[in-house]
Amino acid sequence: MHQWKQRLESRAEELLPVKEMVRYWRQFMPRVGTRKLYQLIKPQLEKHGIKLGRDGLFKYLKNENLLVKPRKNYTKTTNSKHWLRKHPNLLKDRVVHHVEQVVVSDITYVKTDEGTHYLSLVTDAYSRKILGYELSNEMKASDVVKALEMTITNRQTNAATIHHSDRGLQYCSSEYQEKLSANNMIPSMTDGYDCYQNALAERVNGILKSEFLLYQCNTLKELMVLVKESISIYNDLRPHTSLRMRTPSEVHEKASREYLLAT
Numbered sequence: 001m002h003q004w005k006q007r008l009e010s011r012a013e014e015l016l017p018v019k020e021m022v023r024y025w026r027q028f029m030p031r032v033g034t035r036k037l038y039q040l041i042k043p044q045l046e047k048h049g050i051k052l053g054r055d056g057l058f059k060y061l062k063n064e065n066l067l068v069k070p071r072k073n074y075t076k077t078t079n080s081k082h083w084l085r086k087h088p089n090l091l092k093d094r095v096v097h098h099v100e101q102v103v104v105s106d107i108t109y110v111k112t113d114e115g116t117h118y119l120s121l122v123t124d125a126y127s128r129k130i131l132g133y134e135l136s137n138e139m140k141a142s143d144v145v146k147a148l149e150m151t152i153t154n155r156q157t158n159a160a161t162i163h164h165s166d167r168g169l170q171y172c173s174s175e176y177q178e179k180l181s182a183n184n185m186i187p188s189m190t191d192g193y194d195c196y197q198n199a200l201a202e203r204v205n206g207i208l209k210s211e212f213l214l215y216q217c218n219t220l221k222e223l224m225v226l227v228k229e230s231i232s233i234y235n236d237l238r239p240h241t242s243l244r245m246r247t248p249s250e251v252h253e254k255a256s257r258e259y260l261l262a263t
Contacts, residue, residue, distance in 0.1 A: 015060060017048055022066060028233050031068045031211040034058045036238065039245040086167045089197060090188035099126045099255035100157045103185075105147070105165040106201035107139055108209060110227075112217045119227060120147040123204045125164075127255060128240055129248035130204065130231050131155065135224055141173035148176065152183050156256035157263075164188040166198050208234065 021041040025032060032040070038054045045052055052060070061067045096102050102125035110117050118139045122132040132151030136143035148163075155161075163185045165171040171189065180187055190197035212230035217223040239245040 014050060015052070018045070018050065018052065018057075018060060019064065019066075021045070022061070029211055029238055030214055032238065033068060034061060035241060036245070037061075039239050086172060087187040087189045089164075089191050090162050090186065091164055091197070096125045098159065098259050099252055100124055100155055100159045100161055100259075101126060102162045102164060102188075103131065103151060104198060104201040104204075105144075105163065105171065106198060106205055107144065107168065107170070108205040110135070110209070110213055110223060112219055112223050114219055117220055117223060118143070119205075119208075120144045120170075121201065121204060121208075122147050122151040122163075123201060124248075124252060125200055127248050127252035128200075128204070128243060129235050129252040133227065133231060135220070135227050137220065139168075139170055141170045141175045144170040145176050145179055148179055152179075156252070157259050158184075159259065159263075161185045162188050164190075164198065165201070166190050207238075211238075 018041070021044050022037065025037060025040050029036075034057055035054060038057050041057075058067075091102065094102075103122050104125055105120070105122045107118055107120050110119050115137070118136055120132075120134045120136070120139075120143065121130055123130050131154045132147040132149070134143055134146040134150070136146075161184065163180055165188075167189045170176060171187075177187060208227075208230055212234065213226060217226055235249045236247055239247055243251050
């Protein structure tokens with residue numbers, strides 16, 4: 001019994017640095033899950049000689065009450081009941097093979113003490129990198145198109161790009177469609193109200209809101225700073241399971257170089 005107690009105390013002491021490792025990464029990504037967290041702290045565990053697997057980390061976080069609790073929220077931001085032309089879905093049965101072959105766009109809402117604001121995002125479907133964004137007080141086409149303009153500026157290849165979105169009024173507007181046409185981007189849209197046809201864009205929205213935009217800012221100005229920091233951390237620090245635990249920026253940079261060399 002005495003030896004068993006000693007082993008427990010010794011193990012607890014060995015794991016003391018783990019809490020600090022977790023706290024370090026949680027200051028940037030407060031709601032990052034266990035699998036990604038393990039990938040982030042694994043080099044530090046090895047450096048300290050701490051033998052702890054992913055299941056062991058899960059058990060440790062559970063015992064320390066450090067597991068992330070799920071949150072659910074939803075508000076409709078799409079108005080597709082309009083007379084403007086709606087483009088066909090070009091992504092059905094299509095496999096994305098290279099960077100900037102397909103970008104996906106969506107709009108989500110974020111609240112401050114001043115009211116409700118709207119965040120427009122454009123994400124590369126291959127690398128999952130957010131290439132453009134715009135935070136505004138309204139969902140006007142002139143606001144949403146600014147996220148597209150940032151995307152065009154941040155592109156690293158000259159590939160013809162499919163731009164996929166829902167059938168919202170902003171994306172169907174002449175202002176938005178003219179910007180796509182002028183920049184070798186082909187419009188693609190969901191069929192009807194099936195949100196699963198724009199699942200990646202919805203997923204990125206969900207990650208930002210559930211893992212980064214966790215508290216309500218006082219003003220739009222404060223929120224702009226938080227959004228900028230959050231997107232930077234998402235792109236440059238957060239590992240993705242679908243990217244084999246690499247970051248979107250890491251994948252995008254490497255894939256862009258490879259694409260340019262091959263063309």
